[in-house]
Amino acid sequence: MHHQLSTFLIASAFAMSLSSLAVAGPREDLLAQYASAAKAANPAFGGFSAQRGQTLHSQNFTTGKPDSPSCTSCHGTNPRTAGKNATGKVIDAVAVSATPTRYTDPAKVEKWFKRNCNEVIGRECSAVEKGDWLTYVTSL
Numbered sequence: 858m859h860h861q862l863s864t865f866l867i868a869s870a871f872a873m874s875l876s877s878l879a880v881a882g883p884r885e886d887l888l889a890q891y892a893s894a895a896k897a898a899n900p901a902f903g904g905f906s907a908q909r910g911q912t913l914h915s916q917n918f919t920t921g922k923p924d925s926p927s928c929t930s931c932h933g934t935n936p937r938t939a940g941k942n943a944t945g946k947v948i949d950a951v952a953v954s955a956t957p958t959r960y961t962d963p964a965k966v967e968k969w970f971k972r973n974c975n976e977v978i979g980r981e982c983s984a985v986e987k988g989d990w991l992t993y994v995t996s997l
């Protein structure tokens with residue numbers, strides 16, 4: 858009896874840890890993908906930096922569209938509060954602590970990185986830039 862109960866408890870604990878892994882999955886998967894792309898591009902890649910992500914987020918570029926020189930043009934200077942686009946449409950906060958559903962759909966993340974980096978910087982973001990930015994907004 859005792860033995861059966863402990864087997865059951867161990868099995869339940871194992872199932873629970875598996876399901877929490879699945880819930881935490883998409884963001885970690887994305888970061889792992891960006892990390893291996895970054896390593897492939899530069900073997901000296903030493904990991905992502907929230908600090909560099911913050912710089913990228915608030916930096917003013919002159920190489921993209923003049924009316925959106927920065928990520929903050931739409932997402933606002935504080936990632937924990939909502940932003941808005943040029944037509945005034947509200948954009949939910951980009952910090953995961955404020956909008957927990959963020960970055961769980963890899964296709965959506967890729968689509969907007971591509972579009973927004975082109976608008977702001979005039980080119981696509983590198984794997985390092987995407988990983989840094991994602992590290993920044995998930996660390997807040």
Ligand code: HEC
Nearest residue numbers: 925927928930931948949959960965966969970973974977
């Ligand atoms: C012209 C306005 C605008 C600018 C500038 C902008 N964004 Fe966005 N961004 C949006 C909109 C609109 C969405 C989609 C709506 C949403 O996710 O709430 C979005 C969504 C995203 C997403 C996907 C979010 C998710 O939940 O998957 C990422 C990643 C992102 N932006 C990164 C950036 C980065 C990095 C920059 C600066 C290089 C930037 N954005 C600049 C308007 C903008």
